[in-house]
Every structure is written in structure tokens, then in C-alpha cells.
Amino acid sequence: MSILKSWSQKFLFTDFYQLTMSQVYFDYNIHEIEVQFDYFFRSYPNYGSHQAGFCIFAGLETFFEWLSQAKPKKQEIEFLKSLKNNSLKPLFKKNFLTWLKDIDFSTLNIEAIPEGRVVHPHVPVVSIKGPFALAQIIETPLLNILNYQTLIATKAARIKEAAKGQIVIDFGLRRAQGFGGNAGTRGAIIGGVDFSSNTGTCFCLGLTPKGTHAHSLVQAFIALGYSEEEAFWAFAKTFPDNCILLIDTINTLESGLPNAIKTFKKLKTLGKNPIGIRIDSGDLAYLAVQCYKELKKAGFENCVIVLSNQLDELVIHQILTQIEQEAQEYNLNPKEIISKLVFGVGTRLITSAGSCSLDGVYKLTGVKTKNSWKPALKISDSPAKTLIPGDKKTYRLIDTRGKAMADLICLKKEHPFDKEKFTIFHPQDSKIFRTLYKKEILKADLLQKPIQQNGKIVYEFPSLIEIKKQREQDLKELDQGVRRLINPHIYHVSLSEKLCHLREKLIKNYRNKTLTVKHSLD
Amino acid sequence: MSILKSWSQKFLFTDFYQLTMSQVYFDYNIHEIEVQFDYFFRSYPNYGSHQAGFCIFAGLETFFEWLSQAKPKKQEIEFLKSLKNNSLKPLFKKNFLTWLKDIDFSTLNIEAIPEGRVVHPHVPVVSIKGPFALAQIIETPLLNILNYQTLIATKAARIKEAAKGQIVIDFGLRRAQGFGGNAGTRGAIIGGVDFSSNTGTCFCLGLTPKGTHAHSLVQAFIALGYSEEEAFWAFAKTFPDNCILLIDTINTLESGLPNAIKTFKKLKTLGKNPIGIRIDSGDLAYLAVQCYKELKKAGFENCVIVLSNQLDELVIHQILTQIEQEAQEYNLNPKEIISKLVFGVGTRLITSAGSCSLDGVYKLTGVKTKNSWKPALKISDSPAKTLIPGDKKTYRLIDTRGKAMADLICLKKEHPFDKEKFTIFHPQDSKIFRTLYKKEILKADLLQKPIQQNGKIVYEFPSLIEIKKQREQDLKELDQGVRRLINPHIYHVSLSEKLCHLREKLIKNYRNKTLTVKHSLD
Structure with a gap:
């Protein structure tokens, strides 16, 4: 058996x-x-x-x-x-x-x-x-x-505390202990996480599963001879009401962000409002500030900014602290930026790392x-x-x-x-x-x-x-x-x-x- | 659902x-x-x-x-x-x-x-x-x-390496991630652990589950007005061919070990050979040496000594190193003692602690x-x-x-x-x-x-x-x-x-x- x-x-x-x-x-x-x-x-x-x-x-x-x-x-x-x-x-x-x-x-x-x-x-x-x-x-x-x-x-409650009320999503299934990931998602939700990408457990608990897209989508389009912008547009066309774009496959500020903004403008002409962007690598606090600045300039200041990559309560705390300081250098209101953040938390939540x-x-x-x-x-x-x-x-x-x-x-x-x-x-x-x-x-x-x-x-x-x-x-x-x-x-x-x-x-x-x-x- | x-x-x-x-x-x-x-x-x-x-x-x-x-x-x-x-x-x-x-x-x-x-x-x-x-x-x-x-x-392989060929048993189910414990037991067996206490997974994988007894057995007998020795004898009578006694509920050397030896002597009169003892707290290397010395004196030098309590590869390595040094102070052959050891490994194996x-x-x-x-x-x-x-x-x-x-x-x-x-x-x-x-x-x-x-x-x-x-x-x-x-x-x-x-x-x-x-x- x-x-x-x-x-x-x-x-x-x-x-x-x-x-x-x-x-x-x-x-x-x-x-x-x-x-x-x-x-x-x-x-x-x-x-x-x-x-x-x-x-x-x-x-x-x-x-x-x-x-x-x-x-x-x-x-x-x-x-x-x-x-x-x-x-x-x-x-x-x-x-x-x-x-x-x-x-x-x-x-x-x-x-x-x-x-x-x-x-x-x-x-x-x-x-x-x-x-x-x-x-x-x-x-x-x-x-x-x-x-x-x-x-x-307990770990989820700490992460939610650090996130100062911003939305937190559990992305941990791939690093969980087999089917233990299902119990982990339930614990995470009880502790304060708002959503999960674990589709089966969301089904069983009556929750709505959440997610964005992976680097592989952009990578595949590029390997097929398309560009990052075309990959983004493919995603936006399929999900014009739920469009969150992962912008760090090539280069966050030089490629991903401008391509996302172009895509959002096209969406706008269809009468649709984009939901936001996700950043999965690099200096997340710095990038969040830069992205907010450009999004605001382009008229997309309501976009959410999903951050992920080895987050836990201390990393989130530091990101918020850094944004508080760094936003002012660009004459931005840090509270406005922080109010746009969503945290995708994986390994360090589902394993209670440490x-x-x-x-x-x-x-x-x-x-x-x-x-x-x-x-x-x-x-x-x-x-x-x-x-x-x-x-x-x-x-x-x-x-x-x-x-x-x-x-x-x-x-x-x-x-x-x-x-x-x-x-x-x-x-x-x-x-x-x-x-x-x-x-x-x-x-x-x-x-x-x-x-x-x-x-x-x-x-x-x-x-x-x-x-x-x-x-x-x-x-x-x-x-x-x-x-x-x-x-x-x-x-x-x-x-x-x-x-x-x-x-x-x-x-x-x-x-x-x-x-x-x-x-x-x- | x-x-x-x-x-x-x-x-x-x-x-x-x-x-x-x-x-x-x-x-x-x-x-x-x-x-x-x-x-x-x-x-x-x-x-x-x-x-x-x-x-x-x-x-x-x-x-x-x-x-x-x-x-x-x-x-x-x-x-x-x-x-x-x-x-x-x-x-x-x-x-x-x-x-x-x-x-x-x-x-x-x-x-x-x-x-x-x-x-x-x-x-x-x-x-x-x-x-x-x-x-x-x-x-x-x-x-x-x-x-x-x-x-x-991988963790199991390291633990098995540290154990120098001695038997290692997975005791981790209670600290695993829900049903993830089942996958953990399979991984542990593949990595080098010899047995598991996880009964359901042993059933599914065609393995023989292993275990000794818990402190609660001794505690309950005592609360009912019996002694530790009577608790041991109850266990020995039920499992005369598979008798391993946990000796640290009261005091390992002053109570548990002498009571175990008394029990083993009674077993012997029934023509049965005791299997061994388990120690779950204290200085495990020191206690293993002392217990071996007394067991040998009483004619039970073939008894196994199961050690447990937050073991991992480094702890096991240190126990063996300490026994190598300490045994000689009592004119004992450390190799003989080590050959009797069995390691019960729980939390730190099933979570890959660290x-x-x-x-x-x-x-x-x-x-x-x-x-x-x-x-x-x-x-x-x-x-x-x-x-x-x-x-x-x-x-x-x-x-x-x-x-x-x-x-x-x-x-x-x-x-x-x-x-x-x-x-x-x-x-x-x-x-x-x-x-x-x-x-x-x-x-x-x-x-x-x-x-x-x-x-x-x-x-x-x-x-x-x-x-x-x-x-x-x-x-x-x-x-x-x-x-x-x-x-x-x-x-x-x-x-x-x-x-x-x-x-x-x-x-x-x-x-x-x-x-x-x-x-x-x-």
C-alpha cells in the first residue's frame, strides 16, 4: 500500500x-x-x-x-x-x-x-x-x-502584526511537509493570514484561493520569440479584471515596470483597472518606492504592490521601516506606499523558520x-x-x-x-x-x-x-x-x-x- | 468540507x-x-x-x-x-x-x-x-x-552516519506537520533510519513499527499506588520477549536502573532475555556508561541502551565521543558500550531542525x-x-x-x-x-x-x-x-x-x- x-x-x-x-x-x-x-x-x-x-x-x-x-x-x-x-x-x-x-x-x-x-x-x-x-x-x-x-x-500572527494591517497571502505549499501543507494553511489563516494559494485547502475551507503568475510565464513567451510586454498583455487579456503582473523576470525597473505600465495603459483603454504588480527579488523596499513613484506618475497610484521572497516578520518590519525613511527622499508619503503593499509569505511561514x-x-x-x-x-x-x-x-x-x-x-x-x-x-x-x-x-x-x-x-x-x-x-x-x-x-x-x-x-x-x-x- | x-x-x-x-x-x-x-x-x-x-x-x-x-x-x-x-x-x-x-x-x-x-x-x-x-x-x-x-x-543519512552503524529509530510523528509526518517517515527510512514508531506509515510501507513505553505508564502506576518496579514488571509480563524499560521517570541511576535490573532478573527466571533500557533525559553519554557498567555487573551486558531526547547528528557524535573517553575511566571498552546503543530521533529529524x-x-x-x-x-x-x-x-x-x-x-x-x-x-x-x-x-x-x-x-x-x-x-x-x-x-x-x-x-x-x-x- x-x-x-x-x-x-x-x-x-x-x-x-x-x-x-x-x-x-x-x-x-x-x-x-x-x-x-x-x-x-x-x-x-x-x-x-x-x-x-x-x-x-x-x-x-x-x-x-x-x-x-x-x-x-x-x-x-x-x-x-x-x-x-x-x-x-x-x-x-x-x-x-x-x-x-x-x-x-x-x-x-x-x-x-x-x-x-x-x-x-x-x-x-x-x-x-x-x-x-x-x-x-x-x-x-x-x-x-x-x-x-x-x-x-503563531508565526502567521507575528507576520500579520509586522505587516501593520496590510494583506498577507500564504504561498508556502511547495516548501511544506507533504500533505502537512494543508494543515499549515489552516493554521496560517487562523493566525492572521488573509488568503492562501493552496487551492485544495481553500476549496475545503470555503476560502477564495489567490495568486499572481510565475517567472515561467514570461520566460516561456521569451523563449517562443515574444517579449515580456507580450507576455504581460497575454495575461492581461485573459484576466483584465484581475491583472497582477510579476515584473522581475528580466529587470524590475528597466524592463518589468515600464512593460507593466504599458500593459496597464492598454487595459485602461478597455475600461479595465489593473490590480497591481509583484516583485519577487532584489531590495524590495527600494523597489516598492520606485515602482510606486512610477505607477503614480502614470496614473496607477491605486495599484497594489505584492512583495514576496523569503519574507518573515522581521523582513517585513524592515521593509516598512526602510520605506518610511526612503519615501521622503522622493517626496512621497510613506503611508500611501505602505497602504498599497501585499505580502506573499512562503517558506518561512509554512515551516515556522527558525x-x-x-x-x-x-x-x-x-x-x-x-x-x-x-x-x-x-x-x-x-x-x-x-x-x-x-x-x-x-x-x-x-x-x-x-x-x-x-x-x-x-x-x-x-x-x-x-x-x-x-x-x-x-x-x-x-x-x-x-x-x-x-x-x-x-x-x-x-x-x-x-x-x-x-x-x-x-x-x-x-x-x-x-x-x-x-x-x-x-x-x-x-x-x-x-x-x-x-x-x-x-x-x-x-x-x-x-x-x-x-x-x-x-x-x-x-x-x-x-x-x-x-x-x-x- | x-x-x-x-x-x-x-x-x-x-x-x-x-x-x-x-x-x-x-x-x-x-x-x-x-x-x-x-x-x-x-x-x-x-x-x-x-x-x-x-x-x-x-x-x-x-x-x-x-x-x-x-x-x-x-x-x-x-x-x-x-x-x-x-x-x-x-x-x-x-x-x-x-x-x-x-x-x-x-x-x-x-x-x-x-x-x-x-x-x-x-x-x-x-x-x-x-x-x-x-x-x-x-x-x-x-x-x-x-x-x-x-x-x-538527507538529515536521516547524516544522523545514521553519526550513529556509526548503530540502529536509529524515527520517533518524530508528534512534532511533524500533520499528515506530512507520513512522508517524513518515508524520507527518513530512505535516508538511513532503520525503523519508525509511525504505525500507519509502517503499515503502508510494509515495515515493522517500533517503540518502547512512555513515562505515563510509570506515572500512572505510581498514582495508582504501585511502584516503578511494579510498573516495569507489568510491562515485562505482557511483553516478556520484547522488554525495553524506560528508566528515567523518577531517577535514572537511583531508581530506574536498579528496578529494571530486578525486573530483568525476574524475566530471566522465566527463561526470557530482556531486550534493554531507554534513557530520555540527563547526560545521555554518562548515563549510558553507568547503565552499561551496572547491566554488565548483573549479567545483562547484551541489553541494548536506547537513547532519546532532542538528538541529531551532532548530539549523537558528541555522545559517542564522550563515551570513547569516559568508558576508560571505568575500565570499560567503549566499543562494547557503543555497540549496545540505539538512537530514537524525533523532532530534529522530522523537521530537519536548523x-x-x-x-x-x-x-x-x-x-x-x-x-x-x-x-x-x-x-x-x-x-x-x-x-x-x-x-x-x-x-x-x-x-x-x-x-x-x-x-x-x-x-x-x-x-x-x-x-x-x-x-x-x-x-x-x-x-x-x-x-x-x-x-x-x-x-x-x-x-x-x-x-x-x-x-x-x-x-x-x-x-x-x-x-x-x-x-x-x-x-x-x-x-x-x-x-x-x-x-x-x-x-x-x-x-x-x-x-x-x-x-x-x-x-x-x-x-x-x-x-x-x-x-x-x-
Whole structure:
């Protein structure tokens, strides 16, 4: 069977050890005990010379699409049945595979932060409660889907911020990881990209695909004995209402631009307005200024100027900075030029260049025995890797300026705002804390929502437009320092007093080799 | 329609401009003229602190799978029909869409270098000849599929080189780009990884999936009131023939290792041999030495030691170097220890961390008019970006030591080895050349093979095992300096005299604004 069919093996789209561990749980009869796993990430993407100060969560609906289609197929069970151990006997036991073929992922209770929301390290983004083996098996697809779309949504949000509201188009498909490009386009759209050239995904998501033309069009016309101008005119005749011309195949200012202007004048005589030009090489800021100057002179000051070629948030930021300075040397208004720009972003968006993976993890945080939940801990030498145990909820605290001041993680059943004054703690170091007064807080926004409960989806997945509004709202609530492209201010993620104390106690017990705590979590 | 269905829109898995350009070609009646496009890359992946000195080509069979399934579906044509231009009229014309729905990609004649072969910059890896619009439309999927698998195969080859023949397992699925992880696993296997944990792809490729267990198994047992030792025993009982224990959940040397040894002793009483341990954190080299020492003392010196946690070629190289030094302090033979190691490689393999895209491009190099081929050129200010025009073939020259001395690109119809002595030229600078004598060359290995001709596949795609043999053979032919992990010696890629002169002439014509050459290419 071909690699192209791998996508259809949805149940098997997982790491093998999830299945061998499930066999162990089955043999120990703990495969159906209730457990809790949390999905969270530990740090913002660090692109080397710059680092994100927030992430945009994406991938949740895709994960649920996977979940709804992940019931094992007969051939998947047959494959597992065919595997042998090192004594050449069947690796998996018959009664386990019989149980496995009928598993039902809808029995998992799932809470999550909605897509498009700003999210921060340590905050549980998705929490899964349900039968142990089921919650274990979904680890890999959950991480795969949420890590990557969140990574790309975050990169897209940064690029859109740098673009100061100008349109951004995803051109990344050719440098994506195979079909992963489809998920990348969805993440990019959630993060703030306006359009994509990925035609199949646009079809599937109800979007309008966008594009201009390639150098090969001009090259082919020239090889056939035509000129660049004739190539442009061929394009303009076919798309008189949608004419954007790529002007850097020969020489941007000496050939492409004058030929484009000639073409636009001819279009004008047909009563059509050209849309614009694209520049894909050279000093993009300088060329944008020069092209705007000539276009304006020729009466085409409304043309858009699409820029592409290894763009990312820093390159775009620098282009805008340079235009601000350079435009004035030609007595042009830089704001006018910038308002014409469109950014085509490819490789560095779809790969999140500089930080090509999100360190999202999926960790066991609780186990239910005899009807009471016990928090599960994993200690690490690195405090940042020690888990936040138990069943939790998170509030985003909005201050009286309307700005997000902190995300407060607390125990599910506590009421942190009962008192006029309360203390919040650093997520790794309980010696660092801060007292807050209720009156300082305008709003406490509960981030996690129930998504799947008692076998049913209880959540209406928002449209991409609604997700976009949520993202814009969340970004507005962030301080400018946190939104900064380089060296952003670190946003506060804190623990409630009760949660901090529970964790401290568990760590102490753990260090005393007691390793389990007697009290149940409530 | 959901994002998860995007994979099934095979024809639309392309950039939108391929389709708008095709409409232009159709209107100009040049959509079916014969053209040639070459796929090649311009530079080896550069990982920052280190750089590849060769690439391993992968993805060809996957591309042909895509091609065989890419005939437009009715719903894909309907989608294109529904798109509007800026005057709200249909963007695409009816007669174009009627033509489009019946296109047949098997009419493309395709040559390529086989998968698993060592490949170098500028060498045409795939050449496509056929109807212009068809050759244009496949650009995006071709780049997507070949760039990514080649990138990962190259990273895998480096990791396998660093591992000095020890087994390497792909654990990357959770950090891959959605379904792109499947293509990544295939690339990793072609590049030299021995196994993968990606169960679905192993199923599809006929491989045996591998894995150990996760921390969550130990954590859960502890939360349920059991001990680490009991967790280990549960695993051992279920898989007495395949027992590998993850020993770093609590403390590797104080808890995990002694508990693993106790478990192995119990297994032994059942007549079973344990397979080994896995370590996923800490100083892996130090811990491997310590664990080997204790395992040997307990009579388990044959146990494998699986190492994982952010491994790549440099980290593995350093682990081996450290073990070479450190083992002797404990009177242990480092070779013995190293022979027990297995490397589980995740994020940094599947994302090709440090260089997360290959700069492979697909460029028009020839156009056929009036029954003769004309070479197409694109000049760039950067000589490295100026195309090598025309229809070409490439020989790998093997010297009398049996080592590859250069890849020689020449015109398809020339016979470069007719003379006893010939000159080869630098691919960008014709002032740099070198004279070779026929007697210096043991073998001239023609790299490109016909794959699809006159509507038929004329090539038998090799099995993964055959591809692996090819890779091993090609690597053996490389000088050690080229294989070096850091700062490798630059392998020579050269042009024949005829090809170099053709290119020079075209550049001169181009600069003289003649832009086309009169003579046909032969």
C-alpha cells in the first residue's frame, strides 16, 4: 500500500508504543480506569534572533475531525494481529484486539481553549478525561495536529502584526511537509493570514484561493520569440479584471515596470483597472518606492504592490521601516506606499523558520481510583519540566485598562475571587508571588470550554471568521510589550495559592519517596 | 468540507497561479506546446553550526503516486467554475475547464535520478517534458513532495552516519506537520533510519513499527499506588520477549536502573532475555556508561541502551565521543558500550531542525517550436541563480580509487568521453575549469533514468531495501571529506565545454536584449 494512503490509516496515525502500553493496561485491567491528560506547551517559539511573546491556539477542530474518523478499521486491526514478538508469536493478544476494535473515542470528556485564542506556556490548552488506554492512544495525533497548527498560527500572527494591517497571502505549499501543507494553511489563516494559494485547502475551507503568475510565464513567451510586454498583455487579456503582473523576470525597473505600465495603459483603454504588480527579488523596499513613484506618475497610484521572497516578520518590519525613511527622499508619503503593499509569505511561514516545532506535550495529571481523583506528578531536575498536577481551570485576568494582566491557573473546584485580596504564585517558584486586589480586576475570563462530554460534542465549532474575531480581540487585550516582535515582555502565568500548595506538597511527598498522596483532589 | 479531506483534492493540491497561468496558455493556444522543466536544488541544507556535503534524493515514487491519482475530479472542476473575477463574472472560461477536466498527466515524459542516490546542487534531479500547461500545474506538488522527502532523507543519512552503524529509530510523528509526518517517515527510512514508531506509515510501507513505553505508564502506576518496579514488571509480563524499560521517570541511576535490573532478573527466571533500557533525559553519554557498567555487573551486558531526547547528528557524535573517553575511566571498552546503543530521533529529524526546507526549484529550461527545442534562460544578479539551460544529462565520474570525483552535466546529445582529454567547467564561473584525462576515470555513471515515456511508466520503482543498498553504495563512493558532518569538503559539480559555451552564449544574447537564441539545441 502506498505512502499516499497513509492518511487513511487514521487509527494507526500514532506512535507504536501507545498500542503496546495499552496492551499492558489491558492485561492489568486498568485500561478503562479514568485518567486525566493535559496538553500544554512549555515555551514560546524562539526563532533565534527573535522570540514570540504569545501563541495563537489552532488545530482543535481538525483534531476532532480526526477523532470522529479514528475508529480502528478492520485492516488496521489485522495489521496489529500480524505483528510478531521476538519469539515469533503474536505480539498483541486476541482479547485485547477484540476490545480495541470496538473502542469509542467519544467516551473521552474533553475541555479546551477555543481556537484563535492567545495562549501561554503551562496553561492547560486541552484536558482529556476518560479511559486510560483511549486517552493514551490519542497522544500522538493530538500532539501532531495541535503543535503544528499552533506553531504556524503563531508565526502567521507575528507576520500579520509586522505587516501593520496590510494583506498577507500564504504561498508556502511547495516548501511544506507533504500533505502537512494543508494543515499549515489552516493554521496560517487562523493566525492572521488573509488568503492562501493552496487551492485544495481553500476549496475545503470555503476560502477564495489567490495568486499572481510565475517567472515561467514570461520566460516561456521569451523563449517562443515574444517579449515580456507580450507576455504581460497575454495575461492581461485573459484576466483584465484581475491583472497582477510579476515584473522581475528580466529587470524590475528597466524592463518589468515600464512593460507593466504599458500593459496597464492598454487595459485602461478597455475600461479595465489593473490590480497591481509583484516583485519577487532584489531590495524590495527600494523597489516598492520606485515602482510606486512610477505607477503614480502614470496614473496607477491605486495599484497594489505584492512583495514576496523569503519574507518573515522581521523582513517585513524592515521593509516598512526602510520605506518610511526612503519615501521622503522622493517626496512621497510613506503611508500611501505602505497602504498599497501585499505580502506573499512562503517558506518561512509554512515551516515556522527558525523554530520549526512547538514543544507542546501531553502529560498524565490525574488518575481516578475508588471514585476519587488523585493528582499525578512527574518531577524533573529542571523546574520548568515539573508538572502542574490535578484538575484545573484557567482565568485570564483583565485589568481596569482592559488589558490582560495574567493567566491564573487554579484548581477546578476552587473560587479564587471569593476574597477581596488573593495571592498568585510563579508557576515554577513558589517563593515568587504577588498579591492582587479584586478591584484591580475588571474581568476574569474562563479560558477552557467543554467540548465533548458523555459521548457528545457539546460545543459549536466557530467559523474561521469567528475565530479571526476572537484572535483580534485577544491581541487587543495584550500589552504592546508582549506583542513586540523582538525581546517581548514576558506575560505572567500564575498559580492560585491552593494549586501552588498542592503542587509543593506533592513534590515534597515525591522527594520523600512516598510518591503518592493520600488526599484526593477537590 | 473538512481540512482532513484536503488530501483527497489531489488535482487542487497546487498553487492557484498554476491554474490561472494555464488559462493564459490556453487562450494563447500554447497550452499544449512542448516545454521542458528541470527540478534541482541550489545548495545543501545548512543547519547553522553544520552543513550537509551531499543530499539523498527521495520522494520520486510518492510523486508518481500523486500523478497517477491527480486527474481532476468533477467537484474540483466545479470549484474552479464557481470562482469569480473582480467583475463577479466567472474567472475561468468554459472551454478551458472542459479541456482541463480531461488532462492526462501520463503524456508527460519524465526522467529522474533514482531515489536513495546521492545528489548535488545544480544537477537536474527530475526533468519533465510535455504539454506546457500540464508541466506547469504539477510544479507545486512536485516541489512539495520531492523537497521535503529529500530534506528528511538527507538529515536521516547524516544522523545514521553519526550513529556509526548503530540502529536509529524515527520517533518524530508528534512534532511533524500533520499528515506530512507520513512522508517524513518515508524520507527518513530512505535516508538511513532503520525503523519508525509511525504505525500507519509502517503499515503502508510494509515495515515493522517500533517503540518502547512512555513515562505515563510509570506515572500512572505510581498514582495508582504501585511502584516503578511494579510498573516495569507489568510491562515485562505482557511483553516478556520484547522488554525495553524506560528508566528515567523518577531517577535514572537511583531508581530506574536498579528496578529494571530486578525486573530483568525476574524475566530471566522465566527463561526470557530482556531486550534493554531507554534513557530520555540527563547526560545521555554518562548515563549510558553507568547503565552499561551496572547491566554488565548483573549479567545483562547484551541489553541494548536506547537513547532519546532532542538528538541529531551532532548530539549523537558528541555522545559517542564522550563515551570513547569516559568508558576508560571505568575500565570499560567503549566499543562494547557503543555497540549496545540505539538512537530514537524525533523532532530534529522530522523537521530537519536548523534547515527546515530544501531550496529545490522547478524551472523552465526549454521550449519546442516548429519541431526544434530552444533553451530557455533566466538570468539573475546572483550567478548561482542563473539557470543551466537546455536538455541535459549528468554523469558521475568515478576515479581509479573507486571514488566519485565530480558530477558532469552535459548536453543530452553530446559524447563527452570521445576524446582522451576534456575540459570541465565550474557551474557558475566559466573562468574556472579543469582538464581531465579519460584514463583518470574508471566509470562514468549516467544518473538520470527514463521514468515515464509516451504515456507509460517505463521504470520499475525499487523497493525500500534496494533504495537502501543504492544509498549505501553511493555513500561509499563519496570521499570522507564530503561525508564529514561539519564543514564538509565541497563536491565538484561541473559543466561540459559544450554546455558551458551554450550557456555563455545565451547569457550574452540575453544581455544584448536579443533574449532568444536562433540555433536549436542538439
